Amino acid sequence: MYKRILLTGANGFLGHHLAARLLKCGYVLIATGRGPCRLPFSGSPGFIYEEMDFTDPQQVQEVFTRQSPGYIIHAGAMTSPDACEQQREKAWQVNWEGTCNLLQAAERTGVPFCFLSTDFVFSGTTGMYREDEATAPVNYYGYTKAEAEKKVQAANLPWSIVRTVLVYGAPLQGRGNLLSLVKNKLEKGESLRVVDDQFRTPTFIGDLVNGICLLLEKKQTGIWHFSGEEMMTPYEMSVRTASYLGLTSGLLERVTAAEFPEPAKRPVRTGLSVEKAKKELGYSATGFSEGLRLTFGNGAGPSA
């Protein structure tokens, strides 16, 4: 069971790391993405790529019929909170309608469905958050994800929801992350404004991949939080990154959210409690210092 795994968003940041690990574990991976494959796994045993825009229900159904997946991991999304705020119709289409299309196809055969979600489903007034706490998003990205979570929970199949927060690691594909941004900016001698009054538990990409694999191996369902355990601000993360890389942190400008207006409002204090995952799955979180070493220490190889 679960031998054939269909992954959406395979060309993205998480998608690339997860694809590498799933192939290493011997799964047949039906990697899907918008447009051509940007992963370096063509010809690897077990690797299949299908172009699939999951906002198109017909494309989704055709791929499901052709490939008969045994497990779905839905990692694809419109992930920029600011883009979601500015293009609400598109954000709804991708993050909510797209999830509905995939659920509908999965329900036909009742295959387990794992949905990637975010700390941004929470209001950010009382972090750190447990899995059973009420969602109350403060921006449109969080709203689309929270509404998609409801559809997942109502689906007639075994479901799991994985929430994560501020993921960092070697950016193999997809969007960069705060650490790669700090490195790129400071290496060019450019300054960077970073907020110091928002609080997160940043997640090492390898831990997120491990968590998802634990769910697969242990055939678990329900809501799970996979993140780091150290609460810090993006400014603190940036200073520690600069220090680790031997770059001057003087180019990092410490700002408040009020001084750094962005189209999408950010929750102030999120952070996810991983107690349930530690206790029930044996999940463990990499400390930020070790995460920096794993991200930069040995080049940009996959963390998986």
Ligand SMILES: NC(=O)c1ccc[n+]([C@@H]2O[C@H](COP(=O)([O-])OP(=O)(O)OC[C@H]3O[C@@H](n4cnc5c(N)ncnc54)[C@H](OP(=O)(O)O)[C@@H]3O)[C@@H](O)[C@H]2O)c1
């Ligand atoms: N990274 C984080 O800090 C973080 C934090 C919390 C939650 N998450 C969640 O984790 C998941 C993975 O995020 P990520 O960091 O890997 O993001 P990412 O690098 O932006 O990857 C998202 C992928 O989804 C694909 N996609 C978007 N619309 C699509 C569509 N209509 N059809 C098919 N593919 C589509 C994108 O395709 P293109 O490459 O063609 O644009 C991209 O490859 C997301 O669900 C996100 O909400 C991430």
